[in-house]
Amino acid sequence: xxxxxxxxxxALVAAPLHTAVAQAQISIDAERLxxxxxxxxxxxxxxxxxxxxxxxxxxGYLIARFEALGLEPAGTDGGWLQKVPLLHTRLGTxxxxxxxxxxxxxxxxSAKDIYLSTIRPDDTARIAGAPLVxxxxxxxxxxxxxxxxxxxxLKGKVVVFLINDPDFxxxxxxxxxxxxxxxTMTYYGRWTYKxxxxxxxxxxxxxxxxxxxxxxxxWNVIISPGGENYDIVRTPDKLSSLALQGWLSADMAQRxxxxxxxxxxxxxxxxxxxxxxxxxxxGVTFDAEIPVNHETVTSHNVLAKIPGKTxxxxxxxxxxxxxxYGEGTPDAQGRIYRAGAxxxxxxxxxxxxxxxxxxxxxxxxxxxxxxxWTAEERGLLGSEYYANNPVFPMERTVANLGLDILQxxxxxxxxxxxxxxxxxxxxxxxxxAARQGRTVTPESLPERGLFYRADHFSFAKRGVPVxxxxxxxxxxxxxxxxxxxxxxxxxxxxxQCYHQACDQWGADWNLDGAVQDIxxxxxxxxxxxxxNTWPQWKAGSEFKGVRxxxxxxxx
Ligand SMILES: [Zn+2]
Numbered sequence: 149x150x151x152x153x154x155x156x157x158x159a160l161v162a163a164p165l166h167t168a169v170a171q172a173q174i175s176i177d178a179e180r181l182x183x184x185x186x187x188x189x190x191x192x193x194x195x196x197x198x199x200x201x202x203x204x205x206x207x208g209y210l211i212a213r214f215e216a217l218g219l220e221p222a223g224t225d226g227g228w229l230q231k232v233p234l235l236h237t238r239l240g241t242x243x244x245x246x247x248x249x250x251x252x253x254x255x256x257x258s259a260k261d262i263y264l265s266t267i268r269p270d271d272t273a274r275i276a277g278a279p280l281v282x283x284x285x286x287x288x289x290x291x292x293x294x295x296x297x298x299x300x301x302l303k304g305k306v307v308v309f310l311i312n313d314p315d316f317x318x319x320x321x322x323x324x325x326x327x328x329x330x331x332t333m334t335y336y337g338r339w340t341y342k343x344x345x346x347x348x349x350x351x352x353x354x355x356x357x358x359x360x361x362x363x364x365x366x367w368n369v370i371i372s373p374g375g376e377n378y379d380i381v382r383t384p385d386k387l388s389s390l391a392l393q394g395w396l397s398a399d400m401a402q403r404x405x406x407x408x409x410x411x412x413x414x415x416x417x418x419x420x421x422x423x424x425x426x427x428x429x430x431g432v433t434f435d436a437e438i439p440v441n442h443e444t445v446t447s448h449n450v451l452a453k454i455p456g457k458t459x460x461x462x463x464x465x466x467x468x469x470x471x472x473y474g475e476g477t478p479d480a481q482g483r484i485y486r487a488g489a490x491x492x493x494x495x496x497x498x499x500x501x502x503x504x505x506x507x508x509x510x511x512x513x514x515x516x517x518x519x520x521w522t523a524e525e526r527g528l529l530g531s532e533y534y535a536n537n538p539v540f541p542m543e544r545t546v547a548n549l550g551l552d553i554l555q556x557x558x559x560x561x562x563x564x565x566x567x568x569x570x571x572x573x574x575x576x577x578x579x580x581a582a583r584q585g586r587t588v589t590p591e592s593l594p595e596r597g598l599f600y601r602a603d604h605f606s607f608a609k610r611g612v613p614v615x616x617x618x619x620x621x622x623x624x625x626x627x628x629x630x631x632x633x634x635x636x637x638x639x640x641x642x643x644q645c646y647h648q649a650c651d652q653w654g655a656d657w658n659l660d661g662a663v664q665d666i667x668x669x670x671x672x673x674x675x676x677x678x679x680n681t682w683p684q685w686k687a688g689s690e691f692k693g694v695r696x697x698x699x700x701x702x703x
Contacts (some may be wrong), residue, residue: 151613157465159622159646161579162206162483165547167497168219172671172674172675172678173667173671174245174502174505174506174604174666174670174673174674175467175500175505176498176502176505176661176663176667177501177663177665178659178662178664180497180499180500180501180504181203181494181497181498181501181659181662181663181666182653182657182659183497183498184213184454184493184497184500185337185489185493185497185653186489186492186503187300188206188209188470188487188489188493188496188497188652189488189489189493189585189651189652189653191212191312191379191485191489192473192487193206193209193413193485193487193559194475195472195473195474195475195476195484195485195486195487195488196472196474196488197471197472197473197474197475198234198445198447198522198523198526198540199234199344199445199446199447200474201648202474203447203471203522204311206470207229207448207450207470208226208230210245210450210496210520211228211229211450212424213500214228214450214452214503214529216290216292217452217500217503217504217507218507218663219452219453219454219503219518220452220454220455220509221377221451221452221453222451222452222453222517222518222539222540223449223450223451224307224539228286228450228451228452229447229448229449229450229451229674230449230450230451230533230534230539231447231448232380232446232447232448232449232522232523232529232530232533232534233380233381233444233445233446233533233695234378234379234380234381234444234445234447234522234523234529235267235269235369235378235379235380235381235382235442235443235444235445235446235665236376236377236442236444236445237265237266237267237268237269237376237377237378237379237380237440237441238374238375238376238377238440238441238442238444239265239273239375239438239439239440240375240438240439240440240441241267241279241438241439242436242437243437243438243439244432244435244438245258245262245431245435245436245437245438245439246436246535247280247404247407247432247434247435248277248431248432248433248434248435249342249404249407249408249431249432250407250430250431250432251407251496252355254404254407254511256400256614257611258375259371260392260395260400261396261397261400261534262327262355262395263367263370263371263375263392263395263397264375264392264396264436264438265377265392265393265394266374266377266390266391266392266393266425266440267374267377267378267379267388267390267393267422268387268388268390268391268440269387269440269442269443269444270331270391270434270440270442271439271440272394272437272438272440272441273391273436273437274308274391274436274437274438275352275353275391275392275434275435275437276435276437276503276653277433277434277435278304278305278306278352278353278433278434279301279305279306279428279429279432280305280306280307280308280404280408280428280429280432280433280434281302281305281306281307281308281426281427281428281429281432282295282298282307282308282405282410282415282426282427282429283297283302283307283308283309283394283634284309284310284314284415284418284419284424284426285309285310285312285313285337285419286309286310286316286342286345286346286497287313287314287336287345288335288345288617289328289336289690290693291424291688291690291692292327292328292695293555294314294327294422294480296314296419296425296426296494297349297426298426300425300426301352302346302349302350302351302426303349303350303389303543304350304351304352305351305352305353306352306353306354306355306357306428306434307346307349307351307353307354307355308355308357308396308401308404308429309342309346309354309355309356309357310356310357310359310362310416310419311337311339311342311356311357311359311361311362311363311378311489312333312337312359312363312595313328313330313333313334313336313337314327314328314419314420315328315420316328316333316337316362316530316595317328317332317416317420319487322420323377323421323422324420324421327548329569329594331486331594331595332568332569332594332595333594333595333596333597333599334690335356335484335599335600335609336690337362337597337688338597338600339356339395340527340600342354343388343390343393345389346389346390346393346418347388347389347692350389351389351390352389352390352391352392353390353391353392353393353434353601354392354393354394355393355394355395355396355397355434356372356395356414357395357396357398357399357401358395358396358398358401359398363404364593364595364596364597365419365676367395367397368467370395378523378526378527378529379527379529380529380533380536380568381444382633386695392438394588404429404432405429407431407432408429408430408431408432408562409430411621412573417426423623428545429603432437434549436691439591442497446692447471447522447523447528447530448471448522449520449521449522449531449534449540450519450520451517451518451519451520451534451539452503452517452518453516453517453518453587454503454511454512454515454516455511455515456511456513456514456515456677457510457511457512458511458513458514459513459514460512460514460515461515461540461544462514462515462544462546463514463516463517463520463540463544463545463546464512464514464515464516464517464545464546464547464549464673464676464677465514465516465517465518465540465545465546465547465549465607465612466499466502466516466517466519466548466549466550466551466669466673467518467519467520467521467522467531467548467549467550467551467603467604468492468495468496468498468499468519468520468550468551468552468603468641469495469520469521469522469523469524469530469531469552469603470492470496470501470520470521470522471488471521471522471524471525471526471530472486472487472488472491472492472493472525472651473488473521473525473562473610473647474486476648476649478649479648479649479650481649481650483647483649483650483652484649486647486648486649486651487649487651487652488647488651489651489652489653490549490553490554490556490619490641490645490651490689491552491553491647491651492524492552492553494519494551494553494554494556495550495553495554495592495617496664497549497553498551498554498617498662498665498666498669498670499518499520499551499668501670502516502518502666502669502670503516503674504699505674506670506673506674506677509674512674512677512678513676513677513678513679514546514627514676515677516677517539517540518601519531519534521534521603524602525545525647526687527602528601528602528605528606529604530603531603531604531606531607534606535606535609535610536656538587538640540610541609542607542612542698542700543611543698543699543700545607545612546613546676546681546682546683547612547613547614547615547673547683548604548607548608548612548613548614548615548674549573549574549604549610549614549615549616549669549673550602550603550604550614550616550617550618550670551614551616551617551666551669552602552603552616552617552618553617553618553619553620553663554617554619554659554661554662554665554666555619555620555634555637555661555665556637556640556641556654556657556659556661556662557620557624557626557633557634557636557637557658557661558626558627558628558658558661559626559627559659559660559661559664560586560624560625560627560634560661560664561585561586561587561624561625561626561627562581562586562587562588562616562620562624562625563581563586563587563588563589563617563624563664563665563668564588564589564590564592564617564621564623565577565589565591566590566591566598566599566616566617566618566621566625567590567591567598567599567614567616568591568594569686569688569689570614570685570686570689570691571612571613571614571615571683571684571685571686571689572613572683572684572685572686573613573614573615573672573683574588576672576675576676576683577614577668577672580668580671580672581668583671584664584666584667584668586668588622589622589623589625590622591618591621591622592621592623593622596619598620599616599619602616604617606617608691609691609694610694611685611691611693611694611696611697611698611700612695613683613685613695614683615669615672617665617666617668619638619641619662619665619670620638620641620646622634622638622644623635623638623659623666624637626661680703681703682700682701682703684702684703
């Protein structure tokens, strides 16, 4: 086994502008990454599903590794862990499920016409004759001067949304064009935002009209959870007001609008205007009575730190998730565990090596915290729980740097940036990449909203500047085979192995590109940990307001 020595050379150099920054260099060993990945993806860990024996074993392993690396516990009560109580729900067979329209009762078939779930721990999800209101894209974005609600009272109503953001389908020259990042999806376009906003409006139900182009996948993906859902356990005052949330098939939506005397296509156009107001779907109401199985599952985040020597209360944070998909039906090779070797054992391996390289050097000025989150695959829940119950205050968290899926197809001439235009960490990425002789390539399908689909997002929502490495966000320009080879790797991984039993380490893995990316994000964190810099959101970012209103330093 060839082992490269780990080097971290840090030197204080005068920065071109006003402040001294530490120019650090983090160097990572591919063999050690492989060792961690092979261990975590082995059958011993049973696919690392939250709340299982696989979780106990995973926690034990992660803690032992952090201890061996000489890190300190950073969980609650002086330990390594943070308890994360999760709510798990599953809808049973509906006792009642129908729309009442002026033309009579419209029967509705679950999974064909409608897809529903709940994040409330009620024994029965009940909506009795609630009126439907179409809210267009349902966006309330003060920084863009946009409010689809216009003060309408939506309490106790079922709100109907379009997916994506208001400029998604706009033609050039329309007033809305470019107001929501053009092709790039803003958070307002995500279905998670729609449900959160519906709850803020006090609605009892929220239904999104399915559109494959708008959401990025077909109806089969919408219905695949089979009525199951997860959330963090919330106190009664923080529970969602939504008894039911979900999707309408395009066909069902068409019929519903028609029954209210509305033309869906015309409403879609009307929803692109800033003057749009909620439209009552006259005479249409929703009735549902569905039994809910619900249980609480206790899972855990793991938190470790390298304490800062001069400003320990200022925190540079790394994050990756330990959970994967547990046990499933055997694949062609008889494998039952969906062990997430790449997603995200490789991200954890990267964090261990960054920690090792940092520990080999003098203690940083700021603290460096490593968060290994649970239940990312259930909806970013471990990180969401942490962000609701932070061990280190958000306004003193300098940045959150995430690793979630790295390409395993070899060295690249570039690094892929997720969330272009969001914050100044992308400038750091470009600067450090240039030192590596690489360039930055923006993600290839920004309309898919990948920026909102990993744990760093739980921090972005609270205003913490974030940077994410996500190997499936865009084709890397590989040294062997260029962008075509990078795309072929993504197609093969997402087409066959993503969230499946075949997400396993393979002898064909070439981690040279992953090493470059980990060295890059390791270096960015090492520099931040030895500087006074506070990364900032850029103008137009939907997260700038939260940070600006907090007590976090502006510079
Ligand atoms: Zn992941």
